[in-house]
Amino acid sequence: MPAPQTQPLHLSGFTLSSCLGHGLTATRDALQAARTGLSSAPFETVDLPAFIGQVSGVDDVVLPADLSGFDCRNNRLGWLALQQDGFVEQVRAARARYGAQRVGVFLGTSTSGILQTEIGYRHLDASGHLPADFDYARTHNTYSIAAFVRQVFDLHGPAVAVSTACSSSAKVFGNAQRLIAAGLIDAAIVGGVDSLCLTTLYGFHSLQLLSTDLCRPYDAQRQGLSIGEAAAFALLERADANAAAGDDIMLAGVGESADAHHMSAPHPEGLGARLAMQGALTQAGWQTSDVDYINLHGTATPSNDAAEGKAVAGLFGNATPCSSTKGATGHTLGAAGGAEAVISALAMRHQFMPGGVNTQELDPTIPVNYLIANREAPVRRVLSNSFGFGGTNCSLALCRREAL
Template identity: 55%
Template sequence: MPLAVTAYTATSALGLGLDAHLQALQQQRSGLRPNDFGPASLACWIGRVTAVESTSLPASHAQWDCRNNRLAWLGLNQDSFVARVHSAIHRHGTSRIAVLLGTSTASIGATEEGYRRLEDDCRLPADLYRPAIHNPHSLSAFVASVLDIHGPCQTISTACSSSAKVFACAERLIRLGVVDAAVVGGVDSLCDSVLYGFNALELVSPEPCRPFDAARRGISIGEAAGFALLERADALPEATQQLLGYGESSDAHHMSTPDPNGAGAELALRDVFERAGIAPAQVDYINLHGTASQKNDAMEAALVARLFPSSTRVSSTKGLTGHTLGAAGVIEAAIALLALREGFVPGNAGTRSPDPACTPHFAWRNEARPIRIALSHSFGFGGSNACLAFADTRR
């Protein structure tokens, strides 16, 4: 069932809100910087949201204070998103809206800090002795509290597909009549577990990441917060941007490596084609998962060549934002929606020498062109795959 996207917002290393993201995309200005995060900074590049340090939660929500929830607060307060949600609450009622958010680490950064500062009796220090933040549901519970929403509240943690899968969950709940609208999104903030964990897997690049480059060396990790408001399209005919459908699959090929043939990703794509009622030739633009890891990019380039005509334009924008992990799905959905709204294809940022396996589908620089249907790919660890299809009804 198509859903109207009645509001959305993005906060990342590119800036706060949609205008900052659009400007960075148009200028191909990267938000990556040398790593200056943590007590012992790993030699790599990161996509850091510097405004998090100067952000504080209101006293009424002090129990939720941690980097991840401060980033969520920062993200919620862009693009009049809270006001748009309050309008939806007025239309539907506070118990008829769901909060569905994705994250890969939630507020684990606060837990890391707590363990670094354990008291002599091995207890967490008093300022971090707050059970609300030391669990995976911290983010969703915090956002539901801030927005005063009392409908279903769910946290999805499926690695890099987390905040794409929340769109699918929202569609099911709305179609089945459980709710009338949903706040979806995702937040992941920088923490040592992520930086050193990916480095231990030899996936972190010592230089800014270069998706689909012949000499790519791995990912650059970023942090971000993104949210969208989804409602029934038939009830809001004036809404011009829609979620047409979604596709999901789990290939379980390997814990940290995609199926080299892209079998799981292809299943997700065929699922989105069927649900959205579209053919590959109708897709104008795809925001690729494109992490700049050797195996992901090789798989995805082959998948594009196999399934889409050369008229479909594709690119990765992780060279600008970094890989924002559990927030990647919603941030790249927001970028796809901006491309639809503004009529342009963002260039594949960071690439110097394109991998010879890349076909003419790839847009290496920005291209002005009308886009009616755009896809966003999210392929997570463990073979958790999700694809989203968006449309602009003005075209």
């Protein structure tokens, strides 16, 4: 059953770094210019006919000496993103308000520091052992990014890494919401970090899911996805009833489902997707007509877009404007939910609906109101979808404070 309506939470700070650039201004500028960050530039030793969304400058990041044990591409990307948009100062202020034990860390990832292990295997010694300085726990381990961020801010509250494929960094909003509601914490860092690695790129290639061209979500000729990387963070706190409405962004509801239809294919009728969307609406206390824009999961694979389109059409009809922003960022896997929550927040802050970059000819079999071009319009309530392998689905209901 959908969770009952809960108290909304304030996104008192948020940031995103992806192939569109570092921080919110670069992200907004790219989206408003309908510019993709995907390119065919080489990555590492990858030899595939694919477009990739690399974040610039990650290789140049140097972690502080006291964090050097965490050094890997994933944590360097996380560190780069944390430095943007005053996010560090916002978290430190929350720590001062509530105490180190009352601020949680809930982060999603799927690749974590796998690239570090891939590099390590190139340097096995004569006995087949990994290099002596290889640190699995602080690099490859899925929990690495949560431990890293916890140490960055010297926090002592609950810290969790969620790895449910592409829904990972959306589901962490639910984890934080429940612990705040239970009174165990007062604030939480949520989001996710996923970085490029060979395992992911060659893995999706072996599944025949990679596009050889720029990915084209909801296009009649879509071929598959383009892999990207990103780091997204948000600070969740209880809403202050005395705060000004302004453009404050709120988490109004979280909907989760697990349809377990198939290890890698979505339910063909979008059953789990629909349950997740309905759950988010129910918890927020919204009707479908209340939603101004839907940020679709929209990976650009034939089966995913078709299934999600059926779920959206079945629940919303063909009136609600929607699009996928993965044509701009690529599919950032475990970071996608957090990245697209931040993009949804930017859409509400700046009152525009981002069009689906790269999409040229809409699939006529998917009867939804898909935006190819940007639209300037009032955006007060947004639903952001993230659906992962194995049927792990999550939808976030986000809104401006004035729309509660």
